[in-house]
Amino acid sequence: MKNYVAVVFDDTGKAYQGLHTLWELDGDGAITVHGTAVIHRDNWGQVSVDTKETHPALATAVGVGMGALLGALAGPAGAAVGAAGGAAIGAATGGAVGLTTDLVRADHRDQAADETRFVLGNGQSAVIADVSEDDVSVIDSRMGELGGIVYRRAKSAVEDDAWLNDDYYPYDDYLYPYEYIPSRYYYPYYW
Amino acid sequence: MDKQSDISTALNHVRAATQELHGAISDAASKRGGAVKADIEIIPMKAKAVADSLKGSLGTQNQAAKKSLTEAVTYLEATGKQAAASVKTSGQAFQTSVRQALADARAAAQKVSEAVAATRSNGSKK
Numbered sequence: 001m002k003n004y005v006a007v008v009f010d011d012t013g014k015a016y017q018g019l020h021t022l023w024e025l026d027g028d029g030a031i032t033v034h035g036t037a038v039i040h041r042d043n044w045g046q047v048s049v050d051t052k053e054t055h056p057a058l059a060t061a062v063g064v065g066m067g068a069l070l071g072a073l074a075g076p077a078g079a080a081v082g083a084a085g086g087a088a089i090g091a092a093t094g095g096a097v098g099l100t101t102d103l104v105r106a107d108h109r110d111q112a113a114d115e116t117r118f119v120l121g122n123g124q125s126a127v128i129a130d131v132s133e134d135d136v137s138v139i140d141s142r143m144g145e146l147g148g149i150v151y152r153r154a155k156s157a158v159e160d161d162a163w164l165n166d167d168y169y170p171y172d173d174y175l176y177p178y179e180y181i182p183s184r185y186y187y188p189y190y191w
Numbered sequence: 192m193d194k195q196s197d198i199s200t201a202l203n204h205v206r207a208a209t210q211e212l213h214g215a216i217s218d219a220a221s222k223r224g225g226a227v228k229a230d231i232e233i234i235p236m237k238a239k240a241v242a243d244s245l246k247g248s249l250g251t252q253n254q255a256a257k258k259s260l261t262e263a264v265t266y267l268e269a270t271g272k273q274a275a276a277s278v279k280t281s282g283q284a285f286q287t288s289v290r291q292a293l294a295d296a297r298a299a300a301q302k303v304s305e306a307v308a309a310t311r312s313n314g315s316k317k
Contacts, residue, residue, distance in 0.1 A: 029199075034305065052220075128303075173297055
């Protein structure tokens with residue numbers, strides 16, 4: 001089955017270990033990873049994503065595509081936030097992802113039990129991944145060993161929730177189709 | 192090595208080549224000040240090489256993988272065309288064109304990895 005997975009970690013180093021582990025699992029053939037990205041939410045609530053364009057001293061704010069994906073992972077109301085937030089979501093509405101999620105939880109308790117809502121707290125980092133997995137326990141157990149909390153939504157459900165033409169919200173474009181770790185995270189964070 | 196392993200190995204090689212293609216365009220696009228034409232001139236040739244390799248492996252794949260790989264070929268051809276067109280432009284038009292080539296390369300990589308998933312899933316059911 002195709003799923004979007006968000007694995008939340010308390011620190012960035014662990015998030016990159018989690019990313020590395022996902023690609024290792026892909027290399028072993030246990031899952032297939034289609035794309036990954038690492039995002040952070042700082043102590044002021046601003047969400048940023050690591051890209052090749054991220055300057056070490058200046059985090060890249062989450063753009064329209066990633067904002068839409070994060071919103072869609074958070075549920076229908078989150079998708080609206082993602083769309084409305086646009087390029088400014090990192091600064092203006094990134095902090096609302098978690099808040100919106102709480103509202104969504106209250107309003108949509110009848111969602112499938114195996115789908116959980118993505119929450120990123122201040123100071124936390126997360127690996128966002130687009131994966132094909134036959135057995136969800138593979139990711140759950142390995143990420144659990146690293147201290148990560150796994151949130152998962154079916155790709156089809158995310159696309160339904162986004163209810164916007166993905167030509168306009170190409171969230172997959174933000175996910176690298178190979179293991180990409182910015183050089184600054186190799187040391188001291190990354191073993 | 193059995194036939195299934197051969198197919199998986201061939202697919203993994205194509206996948207790595209598609210990922211490299213995306214990486215090359217992505218590296219160029221992320222340069223401070225934007226991509227330069229020298230970075231992009233090689234892309235159409237690389238995209239064609241990967242597309243040709245993919246076409247060559249189509250016959251050995253299962254139906255689901257074949258469908259994804261056929262779509263990947265379309266995206267690779269679009270990547271090559273977009274990159275070739277981009278070097279004939281300049282300024283903002285060039286950067287926009289490079290970004291479109293990057294999106295096409297990303298879509299090609301996605302389709303190839305979907306084919307890998309289909310092959311793995313097919314193999315695990317046997």
